[in-house]
Amino acid sequence: xxxxxxxxxxxxxxxxxxxxxxxxxxxxxxxxxxxxxxxxxxxxxxxxxxxxxxxxxxxxxxxxxxxxxxxxxxxxxxxxxxxxxxxxxxxxxxxxxxxxxxxxxxxxxxxxxxxxxxxxxxxxxxxxxxxxxxxxxxxxxxxxxxxxxxxxxxxxxxxxxxxxxxxxxxxxxxxxxxxxxxxxxxxxxxxxxxxxxxxxxxxxxxxxxxxxxxxxxxxxxxxxxxxxxxxxxxxxxxxxxxxxxxxxxxxxxxxxxxxxxxxxxxxxxxxxxxxxxxxxxxxxxxxxxxxxxxxxxxxxxxxxxxxxxxxxxxxxxxxxxxxxxxxxxxxxxxxxxxxxxxxxxxxxxxxxxxxxxxxxxxxxxxxxxxxxxxxxxxxxxxxxxxxxxxxxxxxxxxxxxxxxxxxxxxxxxxxxxxxxxxxxxxxxxxxxxxxxxxxxxxxxxxxxxxxxxxx
Amino acid sequence: xxxxxxxxxxxxxxxxxxxxxxxxxxxxxxxxxxxxxxxxxxxxxxxxxxxxxxxxxxxxxxxxxxxxxxxxxxxxxxxxxxxxxxxxxxxxxxxxxxxxxxxxxxxxxxxxxxxxxxxxxxxxxxxxxxxxxxxxxxxxxxxxxxxxxxxxxxxxxxxx
Numbered sequence: 001x002x003x004x005x006x007x008x009x010x011x012x013x014x015x016x017x018x019x020x021x022x023x024x025x026x027x028x029x030x031x032x033x034x035x036x037x038x039x040x041x042x043x044x045x046x047x048x049x050x051x052x053x054x055x056x057x058x059x060x061x062x063x064x065x066x067x068x069x070x071x072x073x074x075x076x077x078x079x080x081x082x083x084x085x086x087x088x089x090x091x092x093x094x095x096x097x098x099x100x101x102x103x104x105x106x107x108x109x110x111x112x113x114x115x116x117x118x119x120x121x122x123x124x125x126x127x128x129x130x131x132x133x134x135x136x137x138x139x140x141x142x143x144x145x146x147x148x149x150x151x152x153x154x155x156x157x158x159x160x161x162x163x164x165x166x167x168x169x170x171x172x173x174x175x176x177x178x179x180x181x182x183x184x185x186x187x188x189x190x191x192x193x194x195x196x197x198x199x200x201x202x203x204x205x206x207x208x209x210x211x212x213x214x215x216x217x218x219x220x221x222x223x224x225x226x227x228x229x230x231x232x233x234x235x236x237x238x239x240x241x242x243x244x245x246x247x248x249x250x251x252x253x254x255x256x257x258x259x260x261x262x263x264x265x266x267x268x269x270x271x272x273x274x275x276x277x278x279x280x281x282x283x284x285x286x287x288x289x290x291x292x293x294x295x296x297x298x299x300x301x302x303x304x305x306x307x308x309x310x311x312x313x314x315x316x317x318x319x320x321x322x323x324x325x326x327x328x329x330x331x332x333x334x335x336x337x338x339x340x341x342x343x344x345x346x347x348x349x350x351x352x353x354x355x356x357x358x359x360x361x362x363x364x365x366x367x368x369x370x371x372x373x374x375x376x377x378x379x380x381x382x383x384x385x386x387x388x389x390x391x392x393x394x395x396x397x398x399x400x401x402x403x404x405x406x407x408x409x410x411x412x413x414x415x416x417x418x419x420x421x422x423x424x425x426x427x428x429x430x431x432x433x434x435x436x437x438x439x440x441x442x443x444x445x446x447x448x449x450x451x452x453x454x455x
Numbered sequence: 456x457x458x459x460x461x462x463x464x465x466x467x468x469x470x471x472x473x474x475x476x477x478x479x480x481x482x483x484x485x486x487x488x489x490x491x492x493x494x495x496x497x498x499x500x501x502x503x504x505x506x507x508x509x510x511x512x513x514x515x516x517x518x519x520x521x522x523x524x525x526x527x528x529x530x531x532x533x534x535x536x537x538x539x540x541x542x543x544x545x546x547x548x549x550x551x552x553x554x555x556x557x558x559x560x561x562x563x564x565x566x567x568x569x570x571x572x573x574x575x576x577x578x579x580x581x582x583x584x585x586x587x588x589x590x591x592x593x594x595x596x597x598x599x600x601x602x603x604x605x606x607x608x609x610x611x612x613x614x615x
Contacts, residue, residue, distance in 0.1 A: 022552075024549065025552065025554065027554070027557060028548070028549050028552075028554045028557075029549065030557065031548075031554040031557030031560040031561075032532075032541065032544075032545040032548045032549055032554060032560060032564065033492075033532065033533065033535070033536055033541070033545060034490075034491070034492025034493075034531065034532040034533035034560075034561045035492075035533070036557050037491075038491075038494070038558065040491075040494075040495065041485075041491035043485070043486055043489070043491075206592075207592055208556075208558075208592055209494075209496040209502055209504055209556070209558045209559050209590055209591070209592045210494065210496060210504075210556070210558045211496070257557075258556060259494070259496075259556050259557070259558030260556045260558060260592045260593055261556075262592075290498070291496070291497040291498065291499060291501075291502075
C-alpha cells in the first residue's frame with residue numbers, strides 16, 4: 001500500500017505508524033473455523049417457529065380474520081393478531097421524537113402494502129407453521145392503491161396512511177424539508193446557461209446472505225434473551241420495550257454478529273413479535289425470514305426522484321442551484337423522514353454555490369416500506385448531482401474534473417445549510433484522483449489548496 | 456411420523472440420528488448434530504452458504520436429503536483445523552482478509568477445498584469458476600480469490 005504524505009504535511013505531526021499496517025481482524029478466526037455464533041446458530045429444546053400471514057393486496061380494509069381452521073392444524077401452539085400486541089402502533093424513530101406512530105406490528109383493520117404482516121402463527125415446526133398460516137382466512141375489501149410519488153401528492157390520491165392524514169411527512173418546516181440560501185431566482189437571472197434535469201431511481205434490496213431474524217429464549221423469570229442480527233441494538237431494545245410495554249430490564253439482547261446488513265437490518269420488525277410469542281407460550285421462538293421474505297418484505301432503499309436546476313457561467317462557476325427531491329417511504333415512515341432530511345442538507349453537493357433552494361419530500365405510497373441503506377438520503381442524490389455536473393461541464397465545453405475544481409468547497413466557505421466548511425480536502429482528493437486516474441488537469445488546479453488562503 | 460435412522464461420518468466422527476423424512480442434510484447437521492458451520496442463506500440452492508463435501512464432492516446441504524447420506528463421509532468447515540492448527544485455506548483466508556461478515560466464509564472454504572483437493576494448482580480462472588456458486592454479498596470476492604491462490608501456493612511449497 002502506497003502512502004502519500006505530501007498532502008497536509010504541515011498540518012500533521014504523526015508518522016502514520018498504524019495507518020497502512022495490516023492488523024488481524026478480531027472476528028476472522030471465528031469466521032474461518034465456522035465457530036462465529038450467528039443468531040440462527042442458537043438452538044433451544046422445544047423451540048417454536050413463527051410464520052407470518054401476509055397481505056396479498058397493496059391496499060385493503062380487513063373485514064374479518066378467521067383463525068379457527070389454522071388453530072386445529074397439528075403442531076400449532078399459538079396464533080397472534082393485532083389485539084394481542086400491547087402497543088401495536090409504533091414508529092422506530094419516535095425515540096428521537098420523529099413521529100407520529102404510524103405502523104402496526106400486526107395489521108389492524110387495514111393493510112397498506114403487499115406483504116404486510118397480519119397474523120403470526122407459532123408452531124412446533126417450520127412446516128406446521130407454514131401450513132397453518134395458509135389456513136388463516138382473511139376477508140379483504142380491496143382499496144385503490146397508489147405507487148407513484150407524484151400521483152400520491154395529488155389532492156385526489158388515495159390516502160395511504162391515516163396516521164399522517166396526507167401522503168407526505170409533515171415536518172416542522174411544512175410539507176418538505178427546506179434549505180434557502182442567497183437568492184436563487186436572481187442567480188438564475190444572471191446565469192449564462194440554465195440546465196434543468198430530472199433523475200430517478202428504483203428501490204434497491206440489500207439482499208444480505210443471512211436473512212433477517214431472531215431467536216428468543218425465556219429465562220424463566222419473566223425475562224427474555226433475544227439473539228438477533230439487528231444492526232440497531234438499542235433502537236430495537238427500546239422499541240420492543242414500547243411495543244410490548246415491558247421494562248428494558250426484562251429484555252436481554254444479544255447481537256453484534258450480522259451476516260451482512262448494509263442498512264437492511266436497522267428496522268424493528270422481527271424481535272417484538274417473537275418475544276411476544278415467547279412470553280405468551282413460555283417457549284423459545286425463532287422467527288427467520290425466508291429468502292423470499294428477505295427480498296420482498298424487508299425494507300429496500302427508497303425509490304427517489306431528484307429534479308435539479310442549475311445556473312452556470314461560461315467561466316465554470318455555478319451561481320444558482322434549485323433541487324426538489326422526493327423519497328418514496330412506501331406505506332410507513334421507518335427511517336425515510338430522516339433520509340429525506342439528510343438529502344436536504346446534502347443536495348448542494350460538495351460545491352460552493354452562492355444561491356441555493358432545496359425542497360425534499362418524504363412521500364407515502366402503497367409500496368413496500370423503505371428504510372436505511374448505505375448512505376440513504378444522499379447516495380441517489382450524489383448520482384444525480386455528479387451526472388448533472390458532467391452535463392454542466394459539457395454544456396459550457398469544460399473538462400469535467402476542472403469544472404469541479406472551480407466549484408469545490410474549501411475550508412471557510414459557508415454551506416447552504418449554514419455550516420462552515422472545515423477539513424474539506426476535496427481539492428487534494430481531486431488532485432490525487434487526477435494523478436491516479438491519469439486524467440491531467442491544468443497546472444493552476446494542481447496549485448490549489450482546500451485550506452491555504454489564496455491558493 | 457415414523458423416524459428414519461441415518462448414520463454417516465462427519466469430520467472423522469461417527470454420527471447417528473433419527474430424522475423425519477424430508478429433513479435436509481443442512482437441518483440434520485445444524486439442528487440435530489449441532490454443527491452450525493454450514494449456513495442457511497436461501498434454502499433453495501442459490502447462495503452456496505450451506506456447501507459441504509460429501510464423499511469428496513462439493514454439495515449443497517440445503518438441497519441434499521439427510522436420508523440419502525447413509526454411510527457417507529462428510530466434511531464441513533468446522534472439521535478442517537487439526538489439533539488447533541488451521542488448515543492452509545483457513546490460514547490464507549485470515550492472512551488475505553478474505554472475510555467480512557463471515558456468513559459465506561464456511562461455504563466458500565468448502566468450495567475452495569473441493570477445488571484444491573482435485574486441482575492442487577488451479578489457475579485464477581479455475582478459482583473463479585469453483586467459487587461461482589457461492590455468493591458474498593459484502594462483495595469481497597477479490598481477497599477470497601487471492602486466499603485460494605495463496606493456499607494453493609502454500610500447499611505446493613509444502614509438497615515440494
